[in-house]
Amino acid sequence: MNALTLPTRKAEEWRYSDLDALATIWPVPAPTRIEVAAGEASHQHLLQDASDGAAAVHDYVITIADGARCDFHVLNIGGKLGRVTFDVTLGKGSHFELNGAIIGGGDQVLEIISSVTHAQPDATSGQTIRSILGQRATGSYLGSINVARDAQRTDAFQSVKAMLLDRTATANAKPELEIYADDVKCAHGATVGELDRQALFYMASRGMDPATAKTLLLKAFVAGVFDDVADEAVKAAFEAAAIGRLEALV
Amino acid sequence: MLTIDQLTNAIDGKAILKGLSLTINAGEIHAIMGPNGAGKSTLAYTLGGRPHYDVTGGTATFEGTDLFELEPHERAAAGLFLGFQYPVEIPGVSNLQFLRESLNSQKRARGEKELNGGEFIRLAKEKAGLLGLDMDMLKRPVNVGFSGGEKKRAEMVQMGILDPKLAILDETDSGLDIDALKVVGAGINAIMRKPDKAVLLITHYQRLLDYVKPDYVHVLAGGRIVKSGGAELALELEREGYAEVLAA
Numbered sequence: 001m002n003a004l005t006l007p008t009r010k011a012e013e014w015r016y017s018d019l020d021a022l023a024t025i026w027p028v029p030a031p032t033r034i035e036v037a038a039g040e041a042s043h044q045h046l047l048q049d050a051s052d053g054a055a056a057v058h059d060y061v062i063t064i065a066d067g068a069r070c071d072f073h074v075l076n077i078g079g080k081l082g083r084v085t086f087d088v089t090l091g092k093g094s095h096f097e098l099n100g101a102i103i104g105g106g107d108q109v110l111e112i113i114s115s116v117t118h119a120q121p122d123a124t125s126g127q128t129i130r131s132i133l134g135q136r137a138t139g140s141y142l143g144s145i146n147v148a149r150d151a152q153r154t155d156a157f158q159s160v161k162a163m164l165l166d167r168t169a170t171a172n173a174k175p176e177l178e179i180y181a182d183d184v185k186c187a188h189g190a191t192v193g194e195l196d197r198q199a200l201f202y203m204a205s206r207g208m209d210p211a212t213a214k215t216l217l218l219k220a221f222v223a224g225v226f227d228d229v230a231d232e233a234v235k236a237a238f239e240a241a242a243i244g245r246l247e248a249l250v
Numbered sequence: 251m252l253t254i255d256q257l258t259n260a261i262d263g264k265a266i267l268k269g270l271s272l273t274i275n276a277g278e279i280h281a282i283m284g285p286n287g288a289g290k291s292t293l294a295y296t297l298g299g300r301p302h303y304d305v306t307g308g309t310a311t312f313e314g315t316d317l318f319e320l321e322p323h324e325r326a327a328a329g330l331f332l333g334f335q336y337p338v339e340i341p342g343v344s345n346l347q348f349l350r351e352s353l354n355s356q357k358r359a360r361g362e363k364e365l366n367g368g369e370f371i372r373l374a375k376e377k378a379g380l381l382g383l384d385m386d387m388l389k390r391p392v393n394v395g396f397s398g399g400e401k402k403r404a405e406m407v408q409m410g411i412l413d414p415k416l417a418i419l420d421e422t423d424s425g426l427d428i429d430a431l432k433v434v435g436a437g438i439n440a441i442m443r444k445p446d447k448a449v450l451l452i453t454h455y456q457r458l459l460d461y462v463k464p465d466y467v468h469v470l471a472g473g474r475i476v477k478s479g480g481a482e483l484a485l486e487l488e489r490e491g492y493a494e495v496l497a498a
Contacts, residue, residue: 197301202338203348205298206408207326207356216351220342 016140018109021055021081031059038065044072050079062088069095076102077245085113092120098127101225103245104137114143118151125156130222134165134249140172149180158188214250257308266292268473281451284470285492290452294420298332327359329415337401340392377410381437398425406437418450423458435461456488
């Protein structure tokens, strides 16, 4: 494929994207390459908070060598189009952990796309994605896990939950598995829901105004995504950005 | 304090309350009893402002204000507390967080000074102690994993912290064993039996009324109050059954 050709929606990984916004920054720069050497641990994070109306695409190609691990935290909240992609290859006995949150409103299109390849035996991976979408926003998680023929004893999970604040918002969740080994544990779950009306009435009956009640429930929904960010300053910045975005939405 | 006049309502178009009138003055404890399906819980939810409990006629005046003009959270700030028959679980939100946000929301609405962390913890400790509830319970998510009895105790701790003028308690006695019933009864008395407060107890059974002695007992049937009396009416109902008393 010619890298200069704008993708079309026919390609699965672009099906829910905003190609008009993409065109404004096309062609996007080459992906960021992260290589974690054997036995090493790498902590990565991305706070995608591009300005209103902008388009931002962040592509990562991550190679995790034998016995190494990579923890990636991503908060995807900015721009007209905010897209973060991961192409991960796992070595023997290595681990990849992705914790991500998407919080969007207006006409935002926010996406996390991942392709995790268990190329060698005994590797593990976990992906936890929480999305909160209001107004006419679209949030998508498309994640494929590919287990090679030799990658026995692979253990992988994907947990995807989306919360819609308005009937006009859209969540797409598409966990996908392609498995060629026979001794493999792969778990995946996806749910899309709304704020619990009974909880909202219970909170109102105790005096909480609707905005405070909604914010509290939504904080609880995304809590945990950034719990294990190693750097306290980064963690605080992520939490502040997430809460700021939430408060603007409710 | 609360005057309900000819209240009618409907849930999804079905009429439940059919002209209910009741006056509760400060310093009084009223009990409403009645058979299943009489509209007892509907009365509580309608006064609390639960969505889909539509008022179709009549009025409810609370401390001089039209209750139905207020949103549910404004009713709470005005001094109304609704005790739930089935308290709602809220995963991920601790009791302390829930109560501090609730209390401070009420205080903001009334133009009062909000409590800081230390002040709030002291208040929570005092009220939890009153109901024999461990502070560790209050650090856990709201009602998640609580037994039936713990949920009802937690509700009374909430009432103690929020310090309402009028408490409407919907079958607070259901799911309680004898010991818990005593503790909850004592809690209601300690928090609410005051000259400037009032309680509306909704119950199926007489047993809670052994601990929280009502000044008035009303029988709700077919969507309206059909009989009123003193504490002795509850004993009569317990002895004779609703059918007998209503037929008499």
